[in-house]
Amino acid sequence: MENINTCIVCGSLKSLKLYECIDKVSSNEKFNIVCCQECSFQYTQNRPTLLEAGKYYLSDKYVSHTDNKKSFIISLYRTIRNLNLKWKLKIINKLNGNKNGYILDYGCGLGNFLSYCKENGWLTNGMDISEEARREVKKRYDINVYENKELFNTNKNKYDIITLWHVLEHVYNIEETIEGLKNSIKEEGYILIALPNNNSYEALKYKENWDAYDVPRHIWHFNKKSVEKLFLKHGLILIDTKPMVFDSYYVSIRSEMHKGNKFHFIYGMFWGFISHLKAIYSKEYSSQLYIFKKNESI
Numbered sequence: 001m002e003n004i005n006t007c008i009v010c011g012s013l014k015s016l017k018l019y020e021c022i023d024k025v026s027s028n029e030k031f032n033i034v035c036c037q038e039c040s041f042q043y044t045q046n047r048p049t050l051l052e053a054g055k056y057y058l059s060d061k062y063v064s065h066t067d068n069k070k071s072f073i074i075s076l077y078r079t080i081r082n083l084n085l086k087w088k089l090k091i092i093n094k095l096n097g098n099k100n101g102y103i104l105d106y107g108c109g110l111g112n113f114l115s116y117c118k119e120n121g122w123l124t125n126g127m128d129i130s131e132e133a134r135r136e137v138k139k140r141y142d143i144n145v146y147e148n149k150e151l152f153n154t155n156k157n158k159y160d161i162i163t164l165w166h167v168l169e170h171v172y173n174i175e176e177t178i179e180g181l182k183n184s185i186k187e188e189g190y191i192l193i194a195l196p197n198n199n200s201y202e203a204l205k206y207k208e209n210w211d212a213y214d215v216p217r218h219i220w221h222f223n224k225k226s227v228e229k230l231f232l233k234h235g236l237i238l239i240d241t242k243p244m245v246f247d248s249y250y251v252s253i254r255s256e257m258h259k260g261n262k263f264h265f266i267y268g269m270f271w272g273f274i275s276h277l278k279a280i281y282s283k284e285y286s287s288q289l290y291i292f293k294k295n296e297s298i
């Protein structure tokens with residue numbers, strides 16, 4: 001286990017404990033969520049080291065890297081994912097002036113999004129830390145998936161679009177990663193980052209049971225203010241934010257499960273709907289997509 005002493009957003013050394021969360025997906029161990037006293041950025045304290053982190057992903061309940069389990073929650077996850085694919089493609093097409101270009105999906109998992117992009121005319125590359133995922137995506141879709149170091153060493157100024165769909169909150173060497181991503185996009189390229197929002201209604205309602213704290217796999221907990229400030233340090237400007245509306249239902253159902261509610265589906269759908277309505281006015285959606293560009297290209 002290791003502690004973070006300095007806030008990655010503002011550099012402050014002072015933090016306060018907010019919640020004690022239990023890892024209900026994999027280990028049942030407890031981890032603290034702390035909040036920077038200067039800028040309110042939240043992160044997971046007493047987290048596993050990078051070497052220890054892998055074992056916390058080894059669970060039948062962890063859905064992102066498994067593809068053949070059947071349960072209601074997993075079929076719901078897949079339905080939402082398929083609806084999201086169309087929405088994601090529409091966004092990247094529009095950003096690239098309705099032309100196809102070169103896309104990198106960083107943390108591509110089993111490559112569903114990349115294969116959808118490839119079917120629709122995009123040139124595609126991926127990055128994933130899992131060797132098994134890299135091999136599988138190559139085999140299934142004939143798409144090259146890099147390992148992290150290789151990607152950043154060999155692909156400067158190459159991509160029109162780089163996407164990270166719920167990935168950055170897992171990344172240990174986050175500052176080098178943002179720098180690497182910046183160097184990998186073309187001058188006029190875009191970086192799209194999807195993240196859970198810790199200012200959303202359900203984050204504030206469910207507190208330590210909020211599914212998107214997902215300790216210890218999620219080590220950073222962002223909102224619009226903190227992600228904008230962190231990327232600005234690296235010369236990247238936030239140019240647009242888009243809501244990810246389906247996430248409020250999925251996250252609310254899972255948060256009700258973490259609370260031990262037998263009727264988690266009904267309650268989750270209800271609170272997901274309330275959260276969705278509230279976000280229409282507050283603009284604090286459950287998860288949000290942030291679109292960044294290089295400062296000098298604007």
Ligand SMILES: [Zn+2]
Pocket residue numbers: 007008009010011012036037038039040041
């Ligand atoms: Zn701070």
